[in-house]
Amino acid sequence: MKRALAAAALLAAALLSGAAAPTFDWKLPPGVAPPPVPADNPMSEAKVELGRRLFYDADLSVDGTLSCASCHEQHRGFAEGNATRPGVHGTPGRRNVMGLANVGYLTPLTWADPGQATLEAQFSTPVLGDTPIEMGMKGQDAELVRRLSADACYRRMFAAAFPGDREGVTVAKAAKAVAAFQRTLLSWDAPYDRYRRGEGAALSPPALAGLAVFEAKGCPSCHAGPNFTDGRFHAVAAPAGQDRGAVEKTANPADANSFRTASLRNAALTGPYLHDGRALTLGEAIVGHWGAGDGFASGELAALDAFLASLTDTSFVRNRRFALPKRFCGAPRRR
Amino acid sequence: MRAPILFAVLLTTVAAPGLAQEPPSRPACAVTDDSSIPPELSGWKTRSPLAAAGTAGDVAKAALPIGQGVDATLKALADVAFPVLPAKPGGSVSYGGLYLLKIAQAGDYQVSLGTGAWIEVVRDKTLVESKAHGPGPACSSLKKTVVFPLKAGTYVLEITGNGEPTLALLVHRKG
Numbered sequence: 001m002k003r004a005l006a007a008a009a010l011l012a013a014a015l016l017s018g019a020a021a022p023t024f025d026w027k028l029p030p031g032v033a034p035p036p037v038p039a040d041n042p043m044s045e046a047k048v049e050l051g052r053r054l055f056y057d058a059d060l061s062v063d064g065t066l067s068c069a070s071c072h073e074q075h076r077g078f079a080e081g082n083a084t085r086p087g088v089h090g091t092p093g094r095r096n097v098m099g100l101a102n103v104g105y106l107t108p109l110t111w112a113d114p115g116q117a118t119l120e121a122q123f124s125t126p127v128l129g130d131t132p133i134e135m136g137m138k139g140q141d142a143e144l145v146r147r148l149s150a151d152a153c154y155r156r157m158f159a160a161a162f163p164g165d166r167e168g169v170t171v172a173k174a175a176k177a178v179a180a181f182q183r184t185l186l187s188w189d190a191p192y193d194r195y196r197r198g199e200g201a202a203l204s205p206p207a208l209a210g211l212a213v214f215e216a217k218g219c220p221s222c223h224a225g226p227n228f229t230d231g232r233f234h235a236v237a238a239p240a241g242q243d244r245g246a247v248e249k250t251a252n253p254a255d256a257n258s259f260r261t262a263s264l265r266n267a268a269l270t271g272p273y274l275h276d277g278r279a280l281t282l283g284e285a286i287v288g289h290w291g292a293g294d295g296f297a298s299g300e301l302a303a304l305d306a307f308l309a310s311l312t313d314t315s316f317v318r319n320r321r322f323a324l325p326k327r328f329c330g331a332p333r334r335r
Numbered sequence: 336m337r338a339p340i341l342f343a344v345l346l347t348t349v350a351a352p353g354l355a356q357e358p359p360s361r362p363a364c365a366v367t368d369d370s371s372i373p374p375e376l377s378g379w380k381t382r383s384p385l386a387a388a389g390t391a392g393d394v395a396k397a398a399l400p401i402g403q404g405v406d407a408t409l410k411a412l413a414d415v416a417f418p419v420l421p422a423k424p425g426g427s428v429s430y431g432g433l434y435l436l437k438i439a440q441a442g443d444y445q446v447s448l449g450t451g452a453w454i455e456v457v458r459d460k461t462l463v464e465s466k467a468h469g470p471g472p473a474c475s476s477l478k479k480t481v482v483f484p485l486k487a488g489t490y491v492l493e494i495t496g497n498g499e500p501t502l503a504l505l506v507h508r509k510g
Contacts, residue, residue: 063498064426082359
């Protein structure tokens with residue numbers, strides 16, 4: 001099994017390699033390929049720094065109350081602790097906030113939209129979208145540019161991130177910068193990862209037993225590959241409410257109530273679970289899958305518990321490179 | 336996952352109270368109804384205006400009465416100097432301010448808010464970690480509550496990321 005997992009990782013690496021900018025230091029462990037990068041948005045430290053600042057800036061919301069980080073909290077694996085999160089006007093959220101660990105490798109990106117294939121394009125959904133209203137900036141592109149341009153440090157950061165471009169601050173460039181930052185949210189240091197890299201002691205005997213249970217019960221048929229998602233849409237939970245899943249975008253009846261397989265990276269931190277956050281615990285989420293009910297022996301459950309806990313990457317949730325910056329352009333932030 | 340599962344070991348989500356003030360979604364309410372606000376929050380219904388301070392030096396002029404609600408008059412964030420930077424900064428277009436909390440008796444104190452604004456309680460340049468948070472009663476004007484364990488002494492309440500220049504606010508001792 002260990003060899004099979006290693007082979008899967010190498011295959012993923014081979015499939016994804018070659019697209020990243022060769023000069024960018026991804027700070028990856030040996031043998032792990034960087035995520036693919038669009039040709040029109042090459043990585044640079046300056047762009048990532050800008051994207052990180054924007055990610056934590058509530059000026060991306062209409063009334064200055066919400067940033068990307070309001071819903072994507074680092075200590076939760078960049079997920080959020082509520083079932084759904086209301087937008088700036090109090091409009092109820094529709095779907096559970098997904099974690100962002102290794103999001104640069106994932107496509108499609110969201111619960112139920114096969115068209116959400118790039119982080120650059122996805123930026124507009126929370127910031128400018130209105131189904132539901134999240135950050136509330138629809139029609140406010142000029143205002144967003146005004147806010148950012150009013151800050152001399154931001155002007156310098158945009159110039160450094162997009163050298164040779166004289167257009168100044170634009171929403172499209174903000175989207176590219178945030179996407180670049182998100183691609184650096186790499187999580188490859190969970191005990192499970194260290195085990196895959198040859199540290200046999202990284203997984204406890206119960207976790208190893210849990211890995212065997214995970215494989216034997218067929219979990220990887222959907223929670224597949226290094227990020228534990230096949231990137232496909234499945235109807236695995238009982239319908240609830242008005243959310244019909246991917247069929248809303250595809251109009252294909254086969255996609256009714258289908259949602260993308262969630263990654264299990266940092267799963268112990270990213271609850272609540274399922275597309276609407278109905279499951280408060282991983283146990284509830286598993287039981288919430290179709291067909292659940294009479295499966296594991298108690299020993300197997302404890303082992304599976306240990307295995308899922310081994311997917312938590314504490315260095316990822318504590319990494320200061322991903323945290324709210326303390327300084328901008330060399331000066332301490334003031335608000 | 337195709338296999339049937341009875342998962343006896345339930346993994347609970349990890350709570351970090353000091354970093355976990357974000358409010359959950361609630362169904363939209365056609366009418367605001369404060370009748371469900373509990374009696375211990377009676378001060379919520381009889382609020383008086385009180386201007387926030389912009390600096391720690393001025394905060395003595397903005398002492399919050401414990402148990403008595405106020406309609407906080409906040410400042411543009413550019414005019415606020417936080418003693419300790421909030422963990423979640425508001426945007427430049429949002430509002431915030433500082434208030435003084437004089438705690439005579441140690442205990443758990445609940446800060447109740449009419450919006451989802453971010454708050455911190457600071458003493459001697461150190462943030463006090465909250466111990467609980469939650470929404471207000473459904474469809475009421477009280478949107479968010481955060482509980483802090485406080486000892487007797489003087490604290491600064493920092494408010495940031497409020498979308499409007501005013502904010503309904505109440506601090507009361509629990510229990």
